[in-house]
Every structure is written in structure tokens, then in C-alpha cells.
Amino acid sequence: MVLRRLSDAAQSLRAARLAPVSSTVFAERPLHTSSSASQQPAAAPSNDIEVTVNGNSVSIPKGSTVMAACSAAGIDIPRFCYHQRLSIAGNCRMCLVEVERSPKPVASCAMPAAPGMNIKTDTPLVKKAREGVMEFLLINHPLDCPICDQGGECDLQDQSMHFGSDRGRFTELKRSVHDKNLGPLVKTVMTRCIHCTRCVRFATEVAGVQDLGMTGRGNASEIGTYVEKMMSSELSGNVIDLCPVGALTSKPYAFTARNWELRSTETVDVSDALGSNIRVDARGHEVMRIVPVQNDAVNEEWISDKARFQYDGLKRQRLNVPLVLGKEGLESAQWEEAIKATAEALGKVKGNEISFIAGKLADAETLIAAKDLANRLGCGNLKVESGFPDLDADVRSNYLANTTISGVELADVILLIGTNPRTEAPVFNARLRKVFMEGAHLASIGEEYDLTYPTEHLGEGAEALTKVLKGAPILKRLQEAKYPAIIVGPGLLNRLDRAAVLQQVHELVEKANVVRDDWNGYNVLHDSASRVAALDLGFLPSARASSAPAPKVVYLLGSDDYSEEDVPKDAFVIYQGHHGDRGAERADIILPGSAYTEKSATFVNFEGRPQRTKAAVPRVGDAREDWTIIRALSEILGKPLPYDSKKELRQRLADVAPHFSATDTVQLPMWLNGEYFKAFKDRSGKVAAQSEPFRSSVANFFQTDVISRTSINMAKAVQARAVMPHEGSSLHQP
Amino acid sequence: MVRGSASLSAQIGRLATPQAELLGGPFEKKVQDFFREVSRLLPWTIKNYKLDEIVTLGELRRNVSLLFRQHANVTDPKVVDILIYKGREELESVALQHKQRHHLIGQFIVAPQKLREQMARKRPISEFLENFYTNRLP
Ligand code: SF4
Numbered sequence A: 001m002v003l004r005r006l007s008d009a010a011q012s013l014r015a016a017r018l019a020p021v022s023s024t025v026f027a028e029r030p031l032h033t034s035s036s037a038s039q040q041p042a043a044a045p046s047n048d049i050e051v052t053v054n055g056n057s058v059s060i061p062k063g064s065t066v067m068a069a070c071s072a073a074g075i076d077i078p079r080f081c082y083h084q085r086l087s088i089a090g091n092c093r094m095c096l097v098e099v100e101r102s103p104k105p106v107a108s109c110a111m112p113a114a115p116g117m118n119i120k121t122d123t124p125l126v127k128k129a130r131e132g133v134m135e136f137l138l139i140n141h142p143l144d145c146p147i148c149d150q151g152g153e154c155d156l157q158d159q160s161m162h163f164g165s166d167r168g169r170f171t172e173l174k175r176s177v178h179d180k181n182l183g184p185l186v187k188t189v190m191t192r193c194i195h196c197t198r199c200v201r202f203a204t205e206v207a208g209v210q211d212l213g214m215t216g217r218g219n220a221s222e223i224g225t226y227v228e229k230m231m232s233s234e235l236s237g238n239v240i241d242l243c244p245v246g247a248l249t250s251k252p253y254a255f256t257a258r259n260w261e262l263r264s265t266e267t268v269d270v271s272d273a274l275g276s277n278i279r280v281d282a283r284g285h286e287v288m289r290i291v292p293v294q295n296d297a298v299n300e301e302w303i304s305d306k307a308r309f310q311y312d313g314l315k316r317q318r319l320n321v322p323l324v325l326g327k328e329g330l331e332s333a334q335w336e337e338a339i340k341a342t343a344e345a346l347g348k349v350k351g352n353e354i355s356f357i358a359g360k361l362a363d364a365e366t367l368i369a370a371k372d373l374a375n376r377l378g379c380g381n382l383k384v385e386s387g388f389p390d391l392d393a394d395v396r397s398n399y400l401a402n403t404t405i406s407g408v409e410l411a412d413v414i415l416l417i418g419t420n421p422r423t424e425a426p427v428f429n430a431r432l433r434k435v436f437m438e439g440a441h442l443a444s445i446g447e448e449y450d451l452t453y454p455t456e457h458l459g460e461g462a463e464a465l466t467k468v469l470k471g472a473p474i475l476k477r478l479q480e481a482k483y484p485a486i487i488v489g490p491g492l493l494n495r496l497d498r499a500a501v502l503q504q505v506h507e508l509v510e511k512a513n514v515v516r517d518d519w520n521g522y523n524v525l526h527d528s529a530s531r532v533a534a535l536d537l538g539f540l541p542s543a544r545a546s547s548a549p550a551p552k553v554v555y556l557l558g559s560d561d562y563s564e565e566d567v568p569k570d571a572f573v574i575y576q577g578h579h580g581d582r583g584a585e586r587a588d589i590i591l592p593g594s595a596y597t598e599k600s601a602t603f604v605n606f607e608g609r610p611q612r613t614k615a616a617v618p619r620v621g622d623a624r625e626d627w628t629i630i631r632a633l634s635e636i637l638g639k640p641l642p643y644d645s646k647k648e649l650r651q652r653l654a655d656v657a658p659h660f661s662a663t664d665t666v667q668l669p670m671w672l673n674g675e676y677f678k679a680f681k682d683r684s685g686k687v688a689a690q691s692e693p694f695r696s697s698v699a700n701f702f703q704t705d706v707i708s709r710t711s712i713n714m715a716k717a718v719q720a721r722a723v724m725p726h727e728g729s730s731l732h733q734p
Numbered sequence B: 001m002v003r004g005s006a007s008l009s010a011q012i013g014r015l016a017t018p019q020a021e022l023l024g025g026p027f028e029k030k031v032q033d034f035f036r037e038v039s040r041l042l043p044w045t046i047k048n049y050k051l052d053e054i055v056t057l058g059e060l061r062r063n064v065s066l067l068f069r070q071h072a073n074v075t076d077p078k079v080v081d082i083l084i085y086k087g088r089e090e091l092e093s094v095a096l097q098h099k100q101r102h103h104l105i106g107q108f109i110v111a112p113q114k115l116r117e118q119m120a121r122k123r124p125i126s127e128f129l130e131n132f133y134t135n136r137l138p
């Protein structure tokens, strides 16, 4: 009872401290959708020009293309090669329009609009031109739509229906092209390629790998990898979405479904802490594929290969019935028996002999329910697996990306400390690359990784940080920068000497003036989807937890990467989760939960944006939604939690941390003048900074959590990387 | 089939009809007799509805008797008469195949199972828990 009151008191204290922070809702930073979006204020009206499109005059900013003028007038121009996030190639000629006083039709995507231009898009000339282009494109395009995976969602198919001629005049043989092997994820049928070069531009511009290119000229030109190798990018799957025809399709999805039989659900990815917006396409009970959804503030329109291809892991090794350890090993049980057995185990021991460990995929609802239950049991041993469970979570700005994900585009000097964003959050890395392309200077401390853009490497460990503090040139650069940013990786927070290192980082933050009145450039990157929510909700060891005896009962909330010392040999282990992996193997009781595609749950990404997943497919077998398991358990323990529905539970979430009430928005946290950091000074005395280099926490990008480890696609990707080593790839460093 | 069922129903009707001399008398005896009637029909029911895949004769009999026992506290002879009347209606609709397999499974296999679970609980459970156990939460 005393303990409970204590923890309640701690909670209200926390809430009170949080209140002024989170009740201030800051307007979101303006989003930068494309690399052409300038950092200058929006163009003044005087910068606009007038053009006429089909007789209607529209005003557009100076420097826009003819295509932009047409779309401002509400006219959609057919296109293949133009893409708003890629450079302009102007090689497909599908976007031809007529411009008065121009001798021939112009490619509207590449032609800048001039004042007074008279553009026509519905004349016989334009119709003829489009028909002609379609005819040329179709000369060498095979007629294999019935066996093509793009069928039904193919730009070429749609546009030839719409703009093409009704008959062909072509009687010769079509050319054919050898398929290229791009690895286990992207399938190629290169005969279908129309040479729009979107994939090439994506690889070089966004993904930052020089793997794809065009060889040959004219009729002999081919898209390929020059020599046979797989695409060494973590974003390679995006070329599938970009390819307007069926030349690049998904290998795992090949021949498994047609797009019109799929049911789509827009939800959120949990394979990393970025929270990419995704669309889960399902047929019946099965997830057939995952594709990105555009969200300029988070993932633009890209997702990582892990987010896209790990879905086959959702079909394997699933836990579908409660299991209780009996005489003959784990035996299947009714829910009632399993919950009773769990309650018995928890009821037998003292509160501080219980320990809860949350996994990488735990959602906020489950975390708060587990925390409330733990508090009612008088247990404060709450942990998040794999590292820094005891990071101080009192001040949100201390563990979030304060610039926000889109805001980092403003930065002009960025210092990366102990992080490899390429493996920790590849889509964010693409954004950093974009910042670099716009002229920002990037420097890094820690092990050297190939980040797809050059960084000034300042050293490997703490001594480099000291050097910077003593006045290396980068310090001056940061000080002089308009928007300096520092990005601290999860690997750094994992270190034993964290306090000492962070103390130095903070000194740097102060010295370099990274936090200013209107700009907070201190960013922390995380690598797992549950982490920020856990910190927000205070799912941390309580003050007394350090003096607790070794746990006798361990409750794993989907935790498979716990460290051995957290789960003693003789402990009774309860595993609640969706996959049979390390945790389930060790467990005495298994309570089957649901995966992220099967529930509506809240996750917070590393900029502090709460986002909700939606159930795309039903739960497997007799599994239950995670928070309900804990709620049911609490009742059998005689300490019922005060919420019966998700609505009430979410109210509770919002009471503990107010930003949970506003999903999909970022409430910028207060910096509190770095007050918080002062505490490090006292703590840093305990463990001095060590010389070991700063390392990223993600060594193997493809297999980080239980879903991706179960996925065969991901295993194949790892294998392919191993046999086709790519020079400079950072993925297999120890 | 139609012809066949007429003679079958006659046969079953005979099986299920109490002997005239038993109609009066104390109600305990009436109930006992009715239970026997039901029991006599059970082997046929199992065979006819292919219930042997999910239940044994003994189990089914225990289930039926559990349903009888639900009314153990009824002492008013009139009420007993009505309960027997209703029971016989059920019996007939089973015998005449007015019920289908899933009706029987729900009524005589799943429902008694639930009853037993409920009786095994020390105290009543909340609506939430009930829904949780039966997987009826969203
Ligand atoms: S493979 Fe697809 S995206 Fe690449 S050039 Fe060919 S058609 Fe364009």
C-alpha cells in the first residue's frame, strides 16, 4: 500500500512537472516536401507569373514548370518519368503539351513556364502527340499484362487505355532484354522497362548508392547494375513503387495477389523508431504486402526494406493458444486456466520480486496497463529491453529529436555522435542525405560508417568529443551555423559511461549554442518502436528498483532481447507476445498477444509523435489484444485496473502524458535550459568516460526484432549481402 | 425420405411417449422417467447427428443431466409439469430432426461446458472478463 501511494505520488509529481511542458502546443514547423522547397520565406506575390492554360489564366510562382502550371489549373498531365521528389529527366515525352508560338509540342515537366505563355492541353495536336508517344513506348513493351504483377495498377496500362491509339501498326519483332538480378527483394523483368530512369534517379539521389544506371544507346539501352550485384541500399524496395511499369516488382509478392483483391489499411510501421506511415494490403487473413503512405512530416513517401518486406514473418512461428508448462513441457490451455496460473505465480511472491520487461514492439496501451498493474502489485522493476532502461525521462526534450524529423532539413551543420542512421532509421538517413545535398555540413564522432553521404569524421570515441570541446574547427562551425544540430544515437545511450559522455555532449550543446530561443538542435535517435512511449509513460525502474532482490517472477511483454542477468535461471517466466522466439522458449506460461497489423495501438516515434496503428487482419488463433490480457490478469489478482475499454485506457494515457491525446502531432517539448543535464554532473562521477569507440546499436539492419528475425525475406536479404559483399557497406561490421 | 421419416418418427414417438400409468404420481418419479426417456434417445442422437466426433455418450448424458439439475430447486408440481412439457418439446424436435447439428452442439455441448466453467468460479466475473474469455472484445 505504501509503495502504491509512493508511486502514485511520483506519478502526480511527474504529471505536474510535465504539465507546463506539454500543454504548450507548438505549431508544427513548415514541411519541406521537395528538395526544391527553399529555406527562404514563401515567394512574395510579386514573384508570381500569369500564364494561360486552356484559356483560363492561372498565377504560379516564378520558375515553376509548365506541368506545375497545368496542375495549378486543375489539369492532370500524363507522365512517366517525372516524379516530384526526383530530379527532372524529361525523357519519356508523355507530358507533351502545346504552347502557342512554339514550333513543336513541349515536354511540360522540363519546360519552365514563362509569363504570358498560352498553354493548351486539349488540342488535336496534343492528342496526336500522346498517341504517338504511347505507340513508341508500346513498340518494345511486351504484351504480358496478364502475367505481370503490375497489372491493374500500372501507369502504362492506364495511360495506354486513356491516351493510346486503338490499334497498333507494329508488325516486327519486339526487342527483349536480359533480366538483372537485384537481390532477393526486387524482381526485374527488364523487357518491360520504358527507360524513364526513375529508379536510377532514386538510387543516386535519394538512396545515395551508385548501383543502378543505364548502359547502351538508343534501342540498345538497358537499365541495370553494370556488373551483377544486388542493390546495396536499405531503401531499395522503393524503386518498386516508383517504376511506372512492371519492370521492377516485389519478389516476395510476385504472383501472390492482384491489387483489386486486396483490402487496404493505412497504419504505422514499427520496424524502427521512425514510425513510417504504411498501407497494409491484406487478402482474407493474410498480409500480402506493405507499401508506404505519404506523410511529409515523417517518411515522405519512402519506407525501408525491413518495413516493406518483413511481413512474411507475421505468418510464421506465431503463438496462437495460451500455453502453460506442465509435465510434458508447454501444454495448451484455456485462457481462464492460463490467466489463473499467471495470477497465482504473481500472487505468490512479493511485489519487488517481480520484474516487467517490455520488448521492442510493445505499444503504449500495453505499457501503461502493465505499469499500472505493477504499481498495484507494489513492483517498480520496469524495464525496456536492450539498453538504457534507466535513462532519466523527466524532461522530454532530453530523449526526443527536438528539431523534429522534417525540421532537420533546416539544419546547416549537423554533428552525428555514436549513430548510424542508415541502419537505425534508413528513411531518416535519406532525409539527412537530402540536407547534405542542400549544402549542409555533416560531421560524425564514432565508428565510421558509410552513410551514403560524406561526413567529416572527427574520431571514434570520447576523446574526439573532448577535442571538439577544446575547440576543434567543427565547434566554430556549429557556433556560426544558423541552425546547428546534434544527433545522438541509441548506441551511445547504451554505454555504461553514458552519464559521463552525455555530460560532455551537453557541454558541447551549450558551448556551440545548439539550443537557441527559436531552435532546439539537440536530437536523440532511437532504434525501437516502443522506446519513446516507454520513456513518455515512465516505464522505468523506480528509485527503489536498484535495491530489489533478484526477480523471482519475470513478466516479458514481448521481450526477446532481454539480457541474461535480468532473467535469472530459477525465475518463473511469463511471456506475453506474438512470436515464439527466445522469450517464449524460456517461458513457463505463454499468453498469445497480437502483432502490429492486428491491433489498433499507439506508438510514439523519436520526434515524439504519437501515431495509431489500425488492425488490418484479425488476430491469429485464440490470441488476444495485449492490454486486455493485463487488464484480465489484474482482475484475477484482485486489483482490477480501472479501464474496461480502449477509450478509457486512452484517457488514462492522456492523463499520464498529455501529448497522447493529440495523435499525429508533435508537441515540442520544453528545453528547461538544459536544467536536466546538470544532474549528469553528479552522476558522471560514477563511471568515467571510456575510450571504447561509439558504436551504433544496430549492426544487422535486416534483423532487429522478432518479426524481422522470423521473416524469410529478411534472412534472404542478409544472406545476399553476405555473398555479394558491397564495398563500403557498413552492415557487416562487428 | 419423407415416407421413411414418418415411420421413423412413429417409432421414436413410441420410444419417447411415457407409459400411461406413469402420468400421475409424485413429480420426482415423473422427472426420473422423463430423464430416462431422454437418455434412451441419446445413442440415436449421437449416431444420427454424427456427434461422436466431439462427444461421448457418457459426456452427453452428463451434460443433459446438468441441464436437468439447473432446475433442482423447483418444487411446485405445476412448474415441474411445464418444465417436462417444454423438455419434451425439445426432445421431439431433436427426434424429428427439426434441429440441426450446430443447434445440438450449442445447446447440449457448449452451453453445459460454459455452465460448468461458471460454477467452478468462486465469485462471478466482470463483463470485461467474460468478454475476454470468450474473445468478444474488439
Ligand atoms: S526499370 Fe522501371 S523505373 Fe527503372 S527506368 Fe525502367 S521503367 Fe523506369
Ligand code: FES
Pocket (backbone or CB within 6 Å): A078, A079, A080, A081, A082, A089, A090, A091, A092, A093, A094, A095, A096, A107, A108, A109, A110
Ligand atoms: S514526364 Fe515529362 S518527359 Fe517524362
